[in-house]
Amino acid sequence: MKEKIWLSSPHMGGNEQLYVQQAFDTNWIAPLGPHVDGFEKDLAMFTGTKHVAALSSGTSAIHLALIMLGVQAGDEVICQSFTFSASANPIVYQGAIPVFVDSEKDSWNMSPEHLRTAITDRIQKGKKPKAIIPVHLYGMPCKMEALMAIANEFEIPVIEDAAEALGSTINGKACGTFGEMGVLSFNGNKIITTSGGGALIADKEMYISKARFLATQARDTAPHYQHSSIGYNYRMSNVCAAIGRGQLEVLPQRVEQRRANYFFYVDALKDIRGIDFLPEQEGYFSNRWLTTITVDPLLAGGKTREDIRLALDAENIESRPLWKPMHLQPVFKAYPFFGDGTSGVLFENGLCLPSGSNLAERDLVRVIDKIRSLF
Secondary structure, three states: OOOOEOOOOOOOOOOHHHHHHHHHHOOOOOOOOHHHHHHHHHHHHHHOOOEEEEEOOHHHHHHHHHHHOOOOOOOEEEEEOOOOHHHOHHHHHOOOEEEEEOEOOOOOOEOHHHHHHHHHHHHHOOOOOOEEEOEOHHHOOOOHHHHHHHHHHHOOOEEEEOOOOOOOEEOOEEOOOOOOEEEEEOOOOOOOOOOOOEEEEEOOHHHHHHHHHHHEOOEOOOOOOOEOOOOOEOEOOHHHHHHHHHHHHOHHHHHHHHHHHHHHHHHHHOOOOOEEEOOOOOOEEOOOOOEEEEEOOOOOOOOOHHHHHHHHHHOOEOOEEOOOOHHHOHHHOOOOEEOOOHHHHHHHHEEEEOOOOOOOHHHHHHHHHHHHHHO
16 A cells, blocks of 8 residues: 555644643643743734634634624524535524525635625525625635625624635735634644644734633633633643644745645646636735645546546545535535535535645655546
8 A cells, every 4th residue: 555645634843842841841731821822922923913812623713703793593694605514513503594605716715796695685584694704715815805895885794714724815914814803723634733723813802802701611700610601611722732833833834835735736737628726816825725626527538526536545645525515515405595506516526635735746746647647
């Protein structure tokens, strides 16, 4: 069996173990501690936001953001359909109703046109949405200027899911900093990892202070354990934050390495008809967390993305179809959807290629050789 090539595996930078050792040496093996404080400050500086709460996951960050916007049972929340289920699940945690919006073709992210249609329709039905959740998919920025203009027009707050987009920018401004609140993820496959973890970011201090309160079981100020609100066990541990601090130090290099993977693939496959890549729009800068392709069987001699995926799998190379849209998922099929099917076509024809920042050139060549052999 040939050595496994992973889609996106963790990549340590060097100082993670040093910071973890500090946590052990000082006995800060706890849900909170100095590394959590330091990691939050480091993230605020990197993203240019004012306040950060380090949490157990990006999912928990979305959940807390919805709570702080007052989303309750029966409310409606607009969510990008083309995403991972973690973007939509917290809406249902609150007993609210997800309203799914399709993608546009330039970035594969939430379509401003379909967003406007969805908002207008829900308002006409007496259900003005309480929030909008766009997602910067695979590190590619959404059309935030257009989305924010519509959100502001209808006075609906935006929770910006930048779980896959740490290091991505629009005209130099970090993804995650355009809406009321932004969400980051440090899951094991992300561009940097804390093993498991996430963060909520915002310029408004009240959001972050309340998030920290709710994330630590909503314990009131008292010498005993007293609770006036329902809380959650959502805070990041000091040990995980120690890993994150080491990871954040090398994030610029990780972005550079992921982007280099993308350009390597583009150059190596540019002459194969039917295989296309997603380019950056003017002013956009993608961290290229995952390099993605679409395969048009009509131009590719009948070859499909599934042919490529199975061929790579036979060589012990991990690849993955693009996200299956939420409106096509069994668990969400009963909820409203506004779109023209763009995300469904992307799911049918799209594939994520191995994109880890720790891939060697020989690994990329193995992937390329296998793909080219099919054509």
